[in-house]
Amino acid sequence: MxxxxxxxxxxxxxxxxxxxxxxxxxxxxxxxxxxxxxxxxxxxxxxxxxxxxxxxxxxxxxxxxxxxxxxxxxxxxxxxLPCPKDCRLFKIALFGVGRLGKALLDYEMFSKRGIDIVAVFDKNRQKVGKTINGRYIYHIDEVETVLRAQNVSIAIICVPAAEAQSVIDRIVGSGVIKGILNFAPVDLTVPKDILVSNMDISAELEKLIYFIREKEYGQPLSV
Amino acid sequence: MxxxxxxxxxxxxxxxxxxxxxxxxxxxxxxxxxxxxxxxxxxxxxxxxxxxxxxxxxxxxxxxxxxxxxxxxxxxxxxxLPCPKDCRLFKIALFGVGRLGKALLDYEMFSKRGIDIVAVFDKNRQKVGKTINGRYIYHIDEVETVLRAQNVSIAIICVPAAEAQSVIDRIVGSGVIKGILNFAPVDLTVPKDILVSNMDISAELEKLIYFIREKEYGQPLSV
CATH class of the missing domain: 1.10.10.10 (Winged helix-like DNA-binding domain superfamily/Winged helix DNA-binding domain)
Incomplete structure (x- = not known):
């Protein structure tokens, strides 16, 4: 972060x-x-x-x-720490209803900790207008309107790496987002006053592999 | 970690x-x-x-x-960094075929980076014996045999928090695991020579909320 x-x-x-x-x-x-x-x-x-x-x-x-x-x-x-009541003060939107996005919409710990995703976005017209886990799926073109209307302050990014920056630019353009939880395996460029927390799953695994390889095969850094 | x-x-x-x-x-x-x-x-x-x-x-x-x-x-x-060839040297097993587990089995960046999950485990007998994304689902009781036979060195944990430690104890008991990527929102107790990388999604969101709250409402630490 x-x-x-x-x-x-x-x-x-x-x-x-x-x-x-x-x-x-x-x-x-x-x-x-x-x-x-x-x-x-x-x-x-x-x-x-x-x-x-x-x-x-x-x-x-x-x-x-x-x-x-x-x-x-x-x-x-x-x-x-923020209590469930605090967490409810900060509305969250999720971008990208792929497998990971769906998994997060149904994530047990979120509801337990008062974390509620109020709006869901996708660019796929097949998905837009449907409901998933009780949330209406908006088209990404509606992002400014919906984020402002619902006063969303946190965005969770689950879109593919190649699309993440353009989605971020639109989200930032709404002017209401204060924090981003990013699952796309790219470094996002955002204004300095927006907090970004990266959860790069494959990078985390690569890190584990790096250190296991180092332990198993000794110093591999003579590159 | x-x-x-x-x-x-x-x-x-x-x-x-x-x-x-x-x-x-x-x-x-x-x-x-x-x-x-x-x-x-x-x-x-x-x-x-x-x-x-x-x-x-x-x-x-x-x-x-x-x-x-x-x-x-x-x-x-x-x-x-480990290249895809290096990554293939380290075999990975996934525990818990819920939504998050399924999302990871289909995760685009894994295949791109040479990260391959070779074995999948669940405790639900309805799931065991079926195939998901080309991987056979084993019962958790078979963990020692399968991990040793396939020489798995990394475990990805996607089971509920309450079950994570008991699953970990069995995995550690196999004697072949060297690293763990843990998605369960608990701190695991493992022997010191095993590397653990925690990806606690709700903790990450709580952290964001903490800092946004601090910025928006000033110093909240007068507890």
Whole structure:
């Protein structure tokens, strides 16, 4: 994610999300009362000093030598992240009703976290005008009107790589979008005030392969 | 991605992948001859000094005051990343044939980059024994046998969050898996020598919402 200076960095928020996921399990499933920063670090592959630093960032809540109350820490961190109510404030549109787009429309975690996709777009006239999971499919030509009318602030991009930039240009032209979650395997050019989060699935797999290859076959970087 | 010390860090490789995607477009679509580190930085939201540092990491290739040959730089960086031939060396299995799993089985970029999913697993007996996109669906009980027989080294996890850890334990038990691409919104516990890359789609959206909320409504961290 590209962004300008703000109070908390992206990596910190990423870790806060991970702490929450972990504490959720401890609290609801394992019914634990107390947890130490060392244990959290061990479970998530982080240094205990990093964990303590992150957790103290939002106020002192642990007790030295005793650890953190799982309940207190969990609800404290959940208060920092957007709650389902916050998520509903930010309306989301999805572009590209291919297999991935369809999968996201039906994604269990979205509804659980209050994330709702209010408008769906495609350029295929065969799909436009139909309904998918209760959402009407608009033609991409209607993008400015619909995004403004529904006050959409986040776009999820599931169109093919070759079409992504032209779709983005139209979305940005609407003037209402503030953030983009991009699944197209290209780097998008957007104005600096729009946040972009890239989920490049094949790049992620290539990264895994890179590091496995490095581990298995030693230093492959003598290119 | 959690990992031990190796020659090149994860963020560097992430940027190398982004340079490649960008240069691919410059080379094939825009037919550019020369590019400067400043232009690359501008397009990808990185400092030119960062770009130069990354690119010099793998050998000196640019000319001061002239910039980089797009062709030379593109193929140079592609030589660092796993090529489709490398990707084929690492066999991949997919777990969970829900909507997301199905979308990945049909994902255009995978075949383009030589990424091939050789085995598919589900626990639903209605699905097991059928074929999807040319792949036979195995029951999760057959996991050890199939992973060993096919020498699978990477697992893609698309099962629901509540089932992810038990699936992972069985996969790890096979002794052949070296890397995991996890789409389940949970932190997995795995032995330290297995690389895990998390793609938590709803966490990514929550992060976007967090930062948009922060920008729109100011400092929300007085919790």
């Amino acid at each position: 590209k962004r300008k200076k703000t109070q908390v960095g992206v990596p910190t928020i990423e870790r806060i999300v991970r702490y929450c996921r972990y504490l959720e399990r401890l609290y609801y499933v394992e019914k634990r009362d107390v947890i130490s920063s060392a244990e959290i670090g061990e479970a998530l592959g982080l240094k205990p000093t990093q964990v303590r630093k992150d957790l103290s960032y939002f106020g002192e809540i642990g007790k030295r030598g005793v650890g953190y109350s799982v309940e207190e820490l969990y609800f404290h961190l959940m208060g920092i | 959690k990992r031990k010390k190796t020659q090149v860090g994860v963020p560097t490789i992430e940027r190398i992948v982004r340079y490649c995607r960008y240069l691919e477009r410059l080379y094939y679509v825009e037919k550019r001859d020369v590019i400067s580190s400043a232009e690359i930085g501008e397009a990808l939201g990185l400092k030119p000094t960062q770009v130069r540092k990354d690119l010099s990491y793998f050998g000196e290739i640019g000319k001061r005051g002239v910039g980089y040959s797009v062709e030379e730089l593109y193929f140079h960086l592609m030589g660092i």
